[in-house]
Amino acid sequence: METITTILTNVESGQITLPDFQRGYVWKRKQVRDLFDSLYKGHPVGSLLTWKKKRNGVFVEELLDGQQRVSSLYGVIKGEPPKFFNGDSSALKSLHFHVLDEKFEFYQPIKMKDDPLWFDVTEVMQVGVGGIDDYIVDHLERNEQPIKNYPKIYGPLSRLLGVKDKNFHVEQITDNQKDIEEVVKIFNRLNSSGTKLSHGDLALATISSEWPNARKEMNKAVNQWNKERYKFKLDWLLRCVNAVIQGESAFKQLHNTDGSVFEAGLQRTVKYVDVVLNQISSRLGLDHHKVLFAQFSIAILVRHLELSKDRQISAEEWDLLMYWFLQAGMQGRSAGINDGMIKQHLMNVDGSLNGVNRLISEIGTIWGRPQILSSDFDAWSTGARNYPALYWLTCMGKAKDFCSGIVLNKYLIGKGSELHLHHIFPKSRLYEAGYNDRTQVNALGNFCFLTAACNQKIGAKCPRVSKACRPDSNDLDSRGYFYWVRDNYPNVLKSQWIPEDEELWKIENYPDFLKERRQLLANAANKFLKELNIDHPEPEIRNLQSDKLKLSVKIDSHIETLDEESQLQEVQEWMKSQQLPIGEFGFELAQSPDESGTIIDIAWPEGIRVGLDRPVALLLNETAETYKTVSQAGYDCFTDIDSFKKYISSEIIGEEY
Numbered sequence: 001m002e003t004i005t006t007i008l009t010n011v012e013s014g015q016i017t018l019p020d021f022q023r024g025y026v027w028k029r030k031q032v033r034d035l036f037d038s039l040y041k042g043h044p045v046g047s048l049l050t051w052k053k054k055r056n057g058v059f060v061e062e063l064l065d066g067q068q069r070v071s072s073l074y075g076v077i078k079g080e081p082p083k084f085f086n087g088d089s090s091a092l093k094s095l096h097f098h099v100l101d102e103k104f105e106f107y108q109p110i111k112m113k114d115d116p117l118w119f120d121v122t123e124v125m126q127v128g129v130g131g132i133d134d135y136i137v138d139h140l141e142r143n144e145q146p147i148k149n150y151p152k153i154y155g156p157l158s159r160l161l162g163v164k165d166k167n168f169h170v171e172q173i174t175d176n177q178k179d180i181e182e183v184v185k186i187f188n189r190l191n192s193s194g195t196k197l198s199h200g201d202l203a204l205a206t207i208s209s210e211w212p213n214a215r216k217e218m219n220k221a222v223n224q225w226n227k228e229r230y231k232f233k234l235d236w237l238l239r240c241v242n243a244v245i246q247g248e249s250a251f252k253q254l255h256n257t258d259g260s261v262f263e264a265g266l267q268r269t270v271k272y273v274d275v276v277l278n279q280i281s282s283r284l285g286l287d288h289h290k291v292l293f294a295q296f297s298i299a300i301l302v303r304h305l306e307l308s309k310d311r312q313i314s315a316e317e318w319d320l321l322m323y324w325f326l327q328a329g330m331q332g333r334s335a336g337i338n339d340g341m342i343k344q345h346l347m348n349v350d351g352s353l354n355g356v357n358r359l360i361s362e363i364g365t366i367w368g369r370p371q372i373l374s375s376d377f378d379a380w381s382t383g384a385r386n387y388p389a390l391y392w393l394t395c396m397g398k399a400k401d402f403c404s405g406i407v408l409n410k411y412l413i414g415k416g417s418e419l420h421l422h423h424i425f426p427k428s429r430l431y432e433a434g435y436n437d438r439t440q441v442n443a444l445g446n447f448c449f450l451t452a453a454c455n456q457k458i459g460a461k462c463p464r465v466s467k468a469c470r471p472d473s474n475d476l477d478s479r480g481y482f483y484w485v486r487d488n489y490p491n492v493l494k495s496q497w498i499p500e501d502e503e504l505w506k507i508e509n510y511p512d513f514l515k516e517r518r519q520l521l522a523n524a525a526n527k528f529l530k531e532l533n534i535d536h537p538e539p540e541i542r543n544l545q546s547d548k549l550k551l552s553v554k555i556d557s558h559i560e561t562l563d564e565e566s567q568l569q570e571v572q573e574w575m576k577s578q579q580l581p582i583g584e585f586g587f588e589l590a591q592s593p594d595e596s597g598t599i600i601d602i603a604w605p606e607g608i609r610v611g612l613d614r615p616v617a618l619l620l621n622e623t624a625e626t627y628k629t630v631s632q633a634g635y636d637c638f639t640d641i642d643s644f645k646k647y648i649s650s651e652i653i654g655e656e657y
Contacts, residue, residue: 001167004039007048008074008164010061011082016070018084019051019062019205025087026609027068028651032091033104035072036121039163040102045069047169049186061172064186077125077164088609095121099156116143119157129161200235203242203251210259217263221270229288230277231606236295239342241269243299244306249342272302283322285395285409291388294329300345300359301325307351320356323532324363326392330376330525331368332385360533370537372525374518380439381586381599382421387444393524394419394449399496402481403454405489422450424498425510426460427565433468433507438565439599442586445514445521448496464505480505497521564620568601571618571641578653580608583618589633598629608652618644 010016038045048066052059063070074082075092094107096118104121105111112118116139127135136153140146173186208214215234222232239249245265246253254262276298281287301321305313313321344366348358364370376386393399399408408419423446430441450458457476462469464480476484482505485492494500497520504513530536572582587603604616617635619627631637638644 002170003165003167004073004077005164007070007168007170008077011070011074011084012078014060014083016050016061016063018067019064022063022067025068025071025081025085025091027072027087027091029091029095029106029653030650031068032072032076032095033106035069036076036095036097036163037104039166040104040160045168047171049171049173051173064173066168076121079122079126093122097121097124097156097160099153102156116140116145117153119153121160124157124160125164129158132157132161200238200251203254204234204238206255207257207259207262210257211263214259214262214266217266221266221273225273225277228277230292231289232295233606237269237273239296240273240299240302241265243303243342243346244269244272247303247346249299249340249346268306269302272305273298275305276301279318279322280325283318283396284326284392286388286392287395290382291391293385293388294325296342297325297328297345299342300349303346304349304351304355307349307355309351311351317353317356319532320353320360323529323536324356324359326389326529326532327360327363327368327370330372330386330389331363360535364537370529372522372529374515374522376525377444377518377521379444379588380442381444381588382447383584383587383599383603384444385588387447389525390444390447390521391449393497393521393528397495397524397528399449400489400492401451401454402485402489402492402496403451403457405492406451408449408451418452419449420452420455422448422455422458424448425463425507425513428460429462429469429507430510433510435510440511440514441565443514445517462507464502464507466506466508469507497524567620567641568618571602571644574645575648578648580648580652583616589630598626600630600635603635608648 007016035045037043046066046069048070049064050061050066051064052061054060071082071085071087072092075085075089076095081087081089081092095104096107096112097104098115098118100117105118107120119139124132124135132154136150136157137147139153140149204215204218218234218237222234222237225232238251238254241262242248242251242254245257245261257265280292286292304321345359348362349355377389379386381387395409400406401408423442425446427441435441458481459474461475461481462471463482465471465475465478469480471478471480475481477487482493482498482502497517499505499513499516499520501516503509504516526536526538568585572585575582581604583602583604585602587600587605589598589600589603600617601620601622602618607614608616615633615635617630617637618641619630619637619639620641622639627637627639636647638647
């Protein structure tokens with residue numbers, strides 16, 4: 001048995017630390033509050049399990065079970081998180097204790113401002129037993145309270161200070177023969193209700209025992225890419241390093257890697273990833289994480305660079321590499337983790353042009369088909385697999401802005417020049433016209449990119465005025481804004497793959513507009529791919545003719561669907577007001593490479609607190625099968641807005657909703 005004071009002293013001195021495979025701090029304020037409430041009331045709070053081992057020649061105890069409790073106690077009592085802390089420190093700040101009600105709550109200005117019986121727990125812990133008398137007197141004077149209130153304050157605060165003397169039962173694993181894999185199995189059993197340690201966690205733990213700075217250096221690289229608007233996880237980088245060092249995808253191949261070999265391999269991998277990202281950005285315009293599909297195919301590209309032995313790769317070879325990358329992205333070939341698939345590609349590359357051609361030869365034979373069909377653009381939302389393809393075509397296909405005629409690309413500078421997503425047929429007008437399916441309203445074929453200023457200028461104007469889309473006083477042209485664009489900037493509509501048939505500009509013919517525009521986008525994609533690879537085949541006409549519109553038109557009540565979209569937008573605004581990430585609207589949960597993914601209304605695939613929480617999904621009016629699919633993918637699912645907000649308020653913010 002050890003007191004909390006002793007445990008925290010050992011944490012401060014570095015005698016108690018975390019093993020390399022431990023994840024970061026994930027507790028919410030509610031759990032911190034409940035821990036102190038239990039300790040104050042003398043309720044059981046469990047035991048600690050440590051692994052006693054040598055680190056740099058000195059015996060230390062690594063916490064296998066108890067990280068969240070020890071971090072919470074240290075953060076509140078010491079007033080700062082422990083050195084090994086990795087998480088959201090706001091969960092440890094401003095815990096208060098009410099001496100009359102004897103309850104704990106995190107600071108709430110309106111509720112606590114005028115009640116002098118609320119005390120900051122950290123302040124009380126800092127003054128300690130020796131300073132508590134003066135602290136109470138000073139508090140009473142500062143709040144203009146009579147000294148007679150001293151006794152009713154002193155008792156509860158003394159009991160609060162007594163929390164530091166509570167005992168924890170500490171179990172130790174001291175068997176020096178236990179290896180890291182066996183210890184991780186013990187850890188996983190203890191955390192059977194939580195997320196298991198992955199093979200990547202285990203591999204990184206093994207590597208860290210050889211090279212203690214491994215995680216730190218990998219995080220450094222990931223954070224740098226994050227500043228450049230690419231969001232990668234450690235597992236992704238580890239897979240790239242594995243490809244470079246071992247030519248493998250499975251993490252088990254890394255377990256016996258020498259620390260110095262891994263360190264050198266990481267340095268080369270970071271250099272290669274930078275080269276690949278520069279090529280993807282400059283040649284394809286895919287300059288941020290939202291449009292970077294086929295992330296796991298980057299491991300194959302860096303392997304190619306590793307085997308190229310620093311030879312100069314020609315522009316023609318880069319064209320072929322980018323061709324393969326685009327094909328992998330558009331067909332979902334490397335949308336998710338599939339060790340077998342990645343290994344198959346890794347076996348093809350040998351650092352030569354022949355290896356690149358072997359990669360390409362599999363398109364249309366072993367996997368996929370080389371031609372891009374209009375059906376490839378028959379999807380919806382910014383989470384669709386081929387949303388990045390639309391961005392790629394805009395940046396590299398010389399698409400022009402509706403309001404200025406300038407060529408759009410990622411290098412535009414100046415206020416209002418950044419690229420914004422635009423609904424060609426405004427959402428509000430489509431709902432008014434009776435298109436009550438948001439998958440149709442938010443179809444990929446209804447998206448284009450404009451400058452922010454132009455997007456605002458066009459707003460909810462009709463492409464062509466008709467009975468179902470009436471003009472208003474602010475219209476750019478009484479006939480519709482497409483006419484204004486065509487008259488002022490000839491060929492601009494064509495540059496954005498807008499059908500020339502004016503009948504398709506009517507909102508009544510919106511389904512036919514989508515069908516035609518999807519075909520134009522497919523033609524543009526095939527043309528660009530042909531420029532990268534002269535052997536890219538022309539589309540098969542019979543396949544194109546068989547492409548049918550999947551979404552039917554319903555001219556009836558649309559209130560339910562419009563209201564649902566408004567509710568989702570309100571959720572995102574509420575999250576923004578709480579200074580939390582708004583999530584990804586219409587997120588596609590990747591499944592197999594050959595099938596479309598499940599669409600989530602709003603998703604937080606990396607958790608509300610990125611990297612610390614489980615993925616979260618908000619699903620409104622979805623089927624039980626959709627709920628099951630998303631849940632099995634590891635998401636915490638919410639099927640109504642009220643329960644979602646309660647979760648955010650109590651678990652993330654730490655307040656009652």
